[in-house]
Amino acid sequence: MPEITTLKEELQQAIIKGKRDAVEPLVRKLLFDGLNPEAIMNDVMIPAMDVVGDQYSRNEIFLPEMMIAARAMNIGLDILRPMLTAQGALGKGKVVIGSVKGDIHDVGKNIVSMVLQGAGYEVIDLGIDVAPEKFIEAIHQHQPKFVLMSALITLTMSMMDETIWTFKKAGVREKVKIGVGGAPLTQKFADQIGADFYGKDARAAVIKCNTLI
Amino acid sequence: MLIIGERINASRKSIADAISSRNAAFIRNEAKIQAAAGADYIDANAGTFVGEEAKHLQWVIETIQEAVDLPLSIDSPDPAVIKAMIPLVKKTPMINSITLEASRLEGILPLVAEHKAKVIGLCQSGDSIADTAEAKVKMAGQLVKKVEASGVPLDHLYIDPLVYPLATDDRSALATLDAIETIMKEFPGVHTTCGLTNVSYGLPNRKLVNRAFLVAAIGRGLDSVILDPTDKQLFGALKAALTIAGKDEFCMQYIAGFREGRLE
Incomplete structure (x- = not known):
């Protein structure tokens, strides 16, 4: 069983690289290992998207690369959304x-x-x-x-x-x-x-x- | 292949500056280099001057006509502006453009009919854009109906199916290519035209994508294009694509372009 920190790192990389198919199993594994949905979103996924945004604004990546990362991110969010809504903790408003x-x-x-x-x-x-x-x-x-x-x-x-x-x-x-x-x-x-x-x-x-x- | 030279457009900063400072030499040169490069029509656009478009477009049109003999493409969405510009042009113009929006159809088509002008019809309505081939062809059919009803011959209609950025929809160019092919088949006599720059928005080396798209579109039957004719690589791709598509008897246009040093 990989360490939670490794999984977090893998999820971040999957989002940054826009690897849609990798995101769902990683999110589910993290949930299974007991990480709460809010932490997955705030400590793992949002920082990954911040990295992507920074890369885009520095012209290090191109628009489709940001779009594919956002799509991967949204797949993760789709899994977390019902749990976050139930907790009344859905993000920033x-x-x-x-x-x-x-x-x-x-x-x-x-x-x-x-x-x-x-x-x-x-x-x-x-x-x-x-x-x-x-x-x-x-x-x-x-x-x-x-x-x-x-x-x-x-x-x-x-x-x-x-x-x-x-x-x-x-x-x-x-x-x-x-x-x-x-x-x-x-x-x-x-x-x-x-x-x-x-x-x-x-x-x-x-x-x-x-x-x- | 009818080529509309797109350089004199106020959304380009150098053109906007030349217009606001009344730098006639600059605009005249922009017209001349496009004419020399093989444009059939020179597009004239002052669209970024909100509220003062007519005043500035009048100056642009008069300035272009001092420099070249080519007909103009009057580029404005506003029927009142187009109406005011038509008396100023020396040759029968092209109107750029109508959409399916009622105010533009009703305001512009009668002018097109009266002056026997050509007109570009965008596959776009007041409240929606067409991002699939089916939607584009459907709107093209509606444009054809409206144009025929107004007494404008179909030969004067240039349908632009519009192309959206590949960066946000990787099927967008395919939708436009499919639409071009279907429109040319389903509405005999009508023309298709297209701007190229939108397709490459957000991608690196945009000009390469624009060229590849143009070549593919010509392969599907595109018979007019809105572009910068002074771009030799683009112009070279255009000429080669026409030759490949069997639209260049004995390859003479291609050879002539080469001899004139206009192909790269």
Whole structure:
């Protein structure tokens, strides 16, 4: 029987390398050996995803390598999720995410979504072309800590402004931290529209969420 | 093979800078080098200037026309902008682009019909993207119907099935290739076109992936493309692929490209 420390190390490596098939047996072995689900997630899996995120932001790995790691991570999370939910210990909280109304681009949003899940957030993905009212509905329903909005084209950037303004009118603006991202965006634009933060990529989004929890 | 030169696009920083500083020499040169490299149409885009697109695009169009005789591809999603630009062009333009979005169909197709222009139709609706071959072909069929109903001949329609990044969906290029083949078979007379850069997003050595994708797409029947014609390796791959696909009588285009030093 391998030592628990060896198994932990193997699981980390499996996630970092995106080895989906290796993740499930390793998680099950660790559970069998008595490690609790929260420790598996917080001490093993999330640090592995941190390594991947760092490698990506230093351009040491390419986007598909981060995606495949996130997929491996999510397979582990799928096993742990029911136990974590039962313990009331599911990670860092809820995030509602979507591409704003008029914007049907979802590649960037999907990446952020996967990486946030990998980092221990529960992500509610509203998809593309999300009207302000739909965001508000989701805020009422899910009580998230964060609302993240994506816009890939300059045309729909102004919809972010309108969405935040609609949040204010509906009295939900102060209930959530708002993060914005997308290729044409800048920190300056995020400040102008009164968002809480701007993330230039998926890694940045995770770091900003972590600091604002 | 109809080639649309993509370089004059305000999403490129050097172009945006040239537009905002009214650096006409820079834009003229961008037009000239694309014409010399074999572009059939020069794309004109000022899309990143929100609220001031028409003003800037007008200047871009006038500047390009000072430099080259080629027809233009007027690149804007906004019917009002397109309507304002059409009277400025000297040759019958291509409109880039319509989608299945009602406002764009209703606002742009009558202009295309009236001016006998060509038009690019994206396989995309107001609220969804098509990421499978089936979905792309279905939207292509809807575009064909709308275009025919507006009185625009199918020969003027260039369907872009769109390609999404392989980095996030490793079947994305295949979906586009399958769609190109089916569209060319199912809707005789219609053309297909495609931008290439999206496919390689997030991958290393992107240009290699773009080239391989172009070659594969030509093999499936793609007969127009939106690219940078001054990229000699890309242009070389284009010419070789056309020759291989049996679209180059006696290989004369390939040989001519070689003699002119345009293939690598």
